Amino acid sequence: MRNNNGSYTSSTSTAPAVTPENDASYIQSSWQRCKDKYKIEPQRTIKLCSLTEREIQEKREPLEQLLFDSHSIIQRIRRVARQSGYSVLISNAEGVTVKAFTDSDHDRALQSKGLRQGTLWQEAIVGTNGLGTCLEEKRPITVDASEHYGTNLQCFSCSAAPLIGADGSIVGGLDMSTFASGNRLGQALALNFVTETANEIEALIFRGAYKNQHIINLAGAANMNTALVAFNDNGTVIAATTTALMALNCRQRYDLVGKGVEEAFQISRNELFQPAPFHHQFQFNNAEFDLHLELRPPEAKPQQETLRRQTAAAQTKRTSSIGLKRLPPEQHTPLLEAAGSDPALIRQANSCMRIVDRGVITLIQGETGTGKEVWAKALHDSSARRGRPFVAVNCAAIPETLIESELFGYGAGTFTGGLKSGKKGKIEASDGGTLFLDEIGDMPAELQARLLRVLAEKEIIPLGEVEPVPIDINVICATHRDLEQYVSQGDFREDLYYRISVFKVTLPALRNRQDKSELIRKVLEQIRSELGDPDPIGLATEAEQALVSYPWPGNIRQLKNVLHCAACMREGRDIQIDDLAGEVLNPGLEDFSAGTASVAQSSGNGATSQSPEKQQLIAALETNRWNVTRAAKALGVSRSTLHRKIKAHGLLLEPQES
Numbered sequence: 001m002r003n004n005n006g007s008y009t010s011s012t013s014t015a016p017a018v019t020p021e022n023d024a025s026y027i028q029s030s031w032q033r034c035k036d037k038y039k040i041e042p043q044r045t046i047k048l049c050s051l052t053e054r055e056i057q058e059k060r061e062p063l064e065q066l067l068f069d070s071h072s073i074i075q076r077i078r079r080v081a082r083q084s085g086y087s088v089l090i091s092n093a094e095g096v097t098v099k100a101f102t103d104s105d106h107d108r109a110l111q112s113k114g115l116r117q118g119t120l121w122q123e124a125i126v127g128t129n130g131l132g133t134c135l136e137e138k139r140p141i142t143v144d145a146s147e148h149y150g151t152n153l154q155c156f157s158c159s160a161a162p163l164i165g166a167d168g169s170i171v172g173g174l175d176m177s178t179f180a181s182g183n184r185l186g187q188a189l190a191l192n193f194v195t196e197t198a199n200e201i202e203a204l205i206f207r208g209a210y211k212n213q214h215i216i217n218l219a220g221a222a223n224m225n226t227a228l229v230a231f232n233d234n235g236t237v238i239a240a241t242t243t244a245l246m247a248l249n250c251r252q253r254y255d256l257v258g259k260g261v262e263e264a265f266q267i268s269r270n271e272l273f274q275p276a277p278f279h280h281q282f283q284f285n286n287a288e289f290d291l292h293l294e295l296r297p298p299e300a301k302p303q304q305e306t307l308r309r310q311t312a313a314a315q316t317k318r319t320s321s322i323g324l325k326r327l328p329p330e331q332h333t334p335l336l337e338a339a340g341s342d343p344a345l346i347r348q349a350n351s352c353m354r355i356v357d358r359g360v361i362t363l364i365q366g367e368t369g370t371g372k373e374v375w376a377k378a379l380h381d382s383s384a385r386r387g388r389p390f391v392a393v394n395c396a397a398i399p400e401t402l403i404e405s406e407l408f409g410y411g412a413g414t415f416t417g418g419l420k421s422g423k424k425g426k427i428e429a430s431d432g433g434t435l436f437l438d439e440i441g442d443m444p445a446e447l448q449a450r451l452l453r454v455l456a457e458k459e460i461i462p463l464g465e466v467e468p469v470p471i472d473i474n475v476i477c478a479t480h481r482d483l484e485q486y487v488s489q490g491d492f493r494e495d496l497y498y499r500i501s502v503f504k505v506t507l508p509a510l511r512n513r514q515d516k517s518e519l520i521r522k523v524l525e526q527i528r529s530e531l532g533d534p535d536p537i538g539l540a541t542e543a544e545q546a547l548v549s550y551p552w553p554g555n556i557r558q559l560k561n562v563l564h565c566a567a568c569m570r571e572g573r574d575i576q577i578d579d580l581a582g583e584v585l586n587p588g589l590e591d592f593s594a595g596t597a598s599v600a601q602s603s604g605n606g607a608t609s610q611s612p613e614k615q616q617l618i619a620a621l622e623t624n625r626w627n628v629t630r631a632a633k634a635l636g637v638s639r640s641t642l643h644r645k646i647k648a649h650g651l652l653l654e655p656q657e658s
């Protein structure tokens, strides 16, 4: 149960959910509460209470810092909401709307019905509703149409998630609401957006609150960048975000908080506190986590910074006196390993070996999931810079408002919400090594100009600083887009395109690779090792034939997912044809990975509600309970690609049959 100040008591076994729930049992419980506990009569109009401006101001004050710090995150959900006809409401823990974004005429109509600043949504007063019931249930929920208790609220469809403070208490709620239309998929996506946004806000608050402690980031497949654990100098866990608790299957905060880092993550305290960059792979419940130390307390920093500068100085000295030592050709194995035995790829690997360490920027092209990042890493590992940082930046995945500070970093005191000591950007972090700019076509225009200057002048000026910082990096770019077309449309700078495209590598789609069978076996072996199975995983002939002849729109990523699932499904040693996912056995759906250009053509004025791609999208989203991260994984595409397709097909907007 939640206590008076909204925090979780340790006796309860419910941590707030980080993924949307689609069982509607909470609606029943809520109606029961309204009737029996709050004595509200069902099936009647409920009068909404509105607070005065002064009262709203008072209620908003404790949340002012949160609203200020998470401004750019809130702006993003506001943009998505505006495009899709939703209003965004933020409430305090009591359910008072302290902020309402009303941007369109549609929003104004919602506003007139009560979705405005100052309205009180407490379940005990208003009955079952999005914000109020989410705060009561302490988890993200949707309340749609007739699920509302009051008849006057049944025109709404509301999805809401709790906002969690650094100590795990509920500090408010985030809601996306619109007029109910029976758009089941739209509701599910709205729920997903509010949930992900609430998780991001929680992570932001957490980073600020524990900036004087050590913070570990559990970057795993499903938890993005919000699974954080803080611990003190003794190596004891002192706090964790909801995403981290969920990822580690902790039903209660105290299943993790209070544990030593050795017990929690199977890593010694000394390893964690070593001055060198720390990375640790950690397996839990078949999920793999890539732990890295994200933040150290400031007092540990001078020493670490001195060490970093000493190492950098030593490296610069070494580099300038002896130059980068190229590897003998027989040691270029990571690239040949990635090329497999496909003749076209082996030719490209040989070309790469000739230009590696010659200061030439490489542009890797290929459909999504063809292994562009794997190739970039192999190129780095085959270069003289191996062992130095390889920093990957996905330009499509970072919000536009953050990409500049992510890349260039910022100086001390630049942002009120930023780290006091400033933050090193990804470009500086890759100094001495390789910077991999994935989805370069998605880089905002003004940053394209700044990147061009970095490439020409080999120095950066962090935001808020005046002194340039010299950098020595190898740059690899990747895209699944037709950059030339982008240039001709004016969406990508021509001068930057010529700077980065001198040497191009084009990775073939999996369906065109000549070493498919071999690659399938290689991926199976990787899966065996990930699953920890002692014996090789076999493949029945019929299953192999189906895998070889399937067109693989999601390429190697999709192959990996299908094989992983089949390896878990099989009963004996071998994967049988029936263990394979339905899409492999019933091919013929539209090529899902077709570039955004083709999506754009088929959408907007063109997408028919029956297009196979759209059906496939809806099916994947439904199967994965509208969790975009999981659906993207199942489809073998990146989250950003899936978001683009959701937008292109207008899935947030259209009513779906229920």
Ligand SMILES: Nc1ncnc2c1ncn2[C@@H]1O[C@H](COP(=O)(O)OP(=O)(O)OP(=O)(O)O)[C@@H](O)[C@H]1O
Pocket (backbone or CB within 6 Å): 337, 338, 339, 366, 367, 368, 369, 370, 371, 372, 373, 374, 375, 438, 480, 522, 523, 556, 557, 560, 637, 638
């Ligand atoms: N040569 C390979 N051998 C085995 N697995 C591979 C190979 N290339 C890629 N993969 C696997 O396929 C998946 C997708 O690879 P990667 O992320 O490099 O693709 P990508 O082209 O960069 O994708 P996107 O376009 O979505 O960014 C990863 O799980 C990766 O491990």
